[in-house]
Amino acid sequence: MGSDSQHQVPAIEFTVNSREVDRGTDEWHHLCKRVREACENYGCFEIVYDKIPPQLRAETFSVSRQLFSLPLETKKKNFNPKPYHGYLGQSAHMPLYESFGLEEASNYESLRSLTEEIWPNGHDQFCTVISMMKQLDELKDMINLMILDSYGLGEKSNSTLHSKTLLRIMKYMAPPSGENTIGLPAHTDKALGTILCDDQVSGLEVETKDGQWVKLSLSPRSFVFVVGDSLMAWSNGRMHSVKHRVMMRGEKERYSLGAFAVPLEEKGRAVDTEMQVFAYAGIST
Ligand SMILES: O=C(O)CCC(=O)C(=O)O
Numbered sequence: 001m002g003s004d005s006q007h008q009v010p011a012i013e014f015t016v017n018s019r020e021v022d023r024g025t026d027e028w029h030h031l032c033k034r035v036r037e038a039c040e041n042y043g044c045f046e047i048v049y050d051k052i053p054p055q056l057r058a059e060t061f062s063v064s065r066q067l068f069s070l071p072l073e074t075k076k077k078n079f080n081p082k083p084y085h086g087y088l089g090q091s092a093h094m095p096l097y098e099s100f101g102l103e104e105a106s107n108y109e110s111l112r113s114l115t116e117e118i119w120p121n122g123h124d125q126f127c128t129v130i131s132m133m134k135q136l137d138e139l140k141d142m143i144n145l146m147i148l149d150s151y152g153l154g155e156k157s158n159s160t161l162h163s164k165t166l167l168r169i170m171k172y173m174a175p176p177s178g179e180n181t182i183g184l185p186a187h188t189d190k191a192l193g194t195i196l197c198d199d200q201v202s203g204l205e206v207e208t209k210d211g212q213w214v215k216l217s218l219s220p221r222s223f224v225f226v227v228g229d230s231l232m233a234w235s236n237g238r239m240h241s242v243k244h245r246v247m248m249r250g251e252k253e254r255y256s257l258g259a260f261a262v263p264l265e266e267k268g269r270a271v272d273t274e275m276q277v278f279a280y281a282g283i284s285t
């Protein structure tokens with residue numbers, strides 16, 4: 001992963017069909033350890049991952065472009081009273097930013113009805129988003145398992161990281177002057193964790209523990225995993241909820257995709273407080 005400074009965010013390769021992703025092998029435990037160390041020391045890591053075909057990623061960003069070029073009235077049909085869960089744009093404090101939230105994105109039927117409302121003939125677009133969602137869900141489940149196994153909790157039924165996925169499709173306009181401009185202000189994510197990818201126009205920056213901002217330049221087959229506040233609480237503060245932001249420069253607009261793992265209580269309701277997540281983790285400091 002390229003960066004502006006000597007600080008390097010770890011890049012971890014998940015090789016499909018290798019012993020490393022075969023749960024229980026020594027290689028798997030070694031990989032889990034690397035994931036845990038990255039989450040504890042940096043709060044994020046680059047996932048070099050071949051399983052999601054570049055073609056699917058390209059098609060997903062092509063659908064994103066089509067989505068944002070729809071009339072404003074159509075985009076506003078994606079309404080959700082919860083912040084960042086529906087369509088968001090034309091915001092005075094984030095003028096370059098526009099996003100589409102798709103709640104319960106792993107509930108493919110709810111995704112279908114939303115797609116049909118926005119694109120009455122959007123069968124192909126729907127299939128692309130579903131395929132991408134399935135792949136991201138699989139990746140999310142694997143990372144969850146790695147985190148649990150890294151703490152020796154993989155076999156404990158009460159420590160599962162239950163979550164539902166909020167998918168957010170994002171667009172950042174190029175800054176009018178071409179100069180360094182904030183696309184998305186510095187924040188931590190409330191989720192357990194977030195998987196991000198972009199269309200090769202970089203902009204994502206993360207803050208290291210010693211206060212340096214590091215720019216990430218992802219390879220075409222890479223994703224980023226970002227530790228959120230809920231995972232930090234769940235791990236009793238061991239994992240680091242990293243501050244990150246998007247800075248835009250140059251003439252290109254940027255598209256990105258985020259799959260946010262929103263924690264669930266045992267009964268399947270989204271949790272509001274971090275303490276509830278924290279309580280069932282079974283990890284003590
Ligand atoms: O667009 C990106 O790469 C980052 C988005 C992000 O951090 C967020 O939506 O919380």
Ligand SMILES: [Fe+2]
Nearest residue numbers: 187188189244
């Ligand atoms: Fe974020």
